[in-house]
Amino acid sequence: MVLLSYQYHSTNWQGSGSACRSTYGGFVKWCMGKNDDGSDSMAVQLVDESHWDDLVIIIAVVSSKQKETSSTSGMRDTVETSPLLQYRAQTVVPGRILKMEEAIKNRDFESFARLTCADSNQFHVVCLVTSPPIFYMNDTSHRIISLVEK
Structure with missing residues (x-):
């Protein structure tokens, strides 16, 4: 189980950089952006979950x-x-x-x-x-x- 903490800022939900791993399947990259308020920070999917289907992650x-x-x-x-x-x-x-x-x-x-x-x-x-x-x-x-x- 992954617990994420989100904060509400004006009209945008914003979480920690590690929260981007929950926005897409597969491998996701956090592009932190340049704005001090984080408004241009975003998650980008590098590859989907089928790309490396024999990789198993254990928590x-x-x-x-x-x-x-x-x-x-x-x-x-x-x-x-x-x-x-x-x-x-x-x-x-x-x-x-x-x-x-x-x-x-x-x-x-x-x-x-x-x-x-x-x-x-x-x-x-x-x-x-x-x-x-x-x-x-x-x-x-x-x-x-x-x-x-x-």
């Missing part, structure tokens, strides 16, 4: 507890205090997106998995250098990552 719920830091307040704090966020957004993500689109287009699981894991790891580093630090993963999460890497 492991490792805790039923509510997160200590909500995504909304965590992102606000990260934008305000993380010295790595701008570097990630401006330097790393644009190239990674192009590589990810290529991996998806070619159904290249090895590249897809490597890029996904690297992006997740980097996201959590950005969270760790936020003030105060944000810890979204727990010991179980770390053990699962260790098993996947092995």
Whole structure:
């Protein structure tokens, strides 16, 4: 189950960037736009659900507890205090997106998995250098990552 938080702004529904994954089937890209109010942010379907029909995604719920830091307040704090966020957004993500689109287009699981894991790891580093630090993963999460890497 995926829980999404939406906020109502004037005549538009607006959610977090990750909410775009729920607007279409298959693989979806978030085009964040340039407007400060997010009005030009949009979801674009890269490929439909039949493109990579033998790919199976598993979601492991490792805790039923509510997160200590909500995504909304965590992102606000990260934008305000993380010295790595701008570097990630401006330097790393644009190239990674192009590589990810290529991996998806070619159904290249090895590249897809490597890029996904690297992006997740980097996201959590950005969270760790936020003030105060944000810890979204727990010991179980770390053990699962260790098993996947092995």
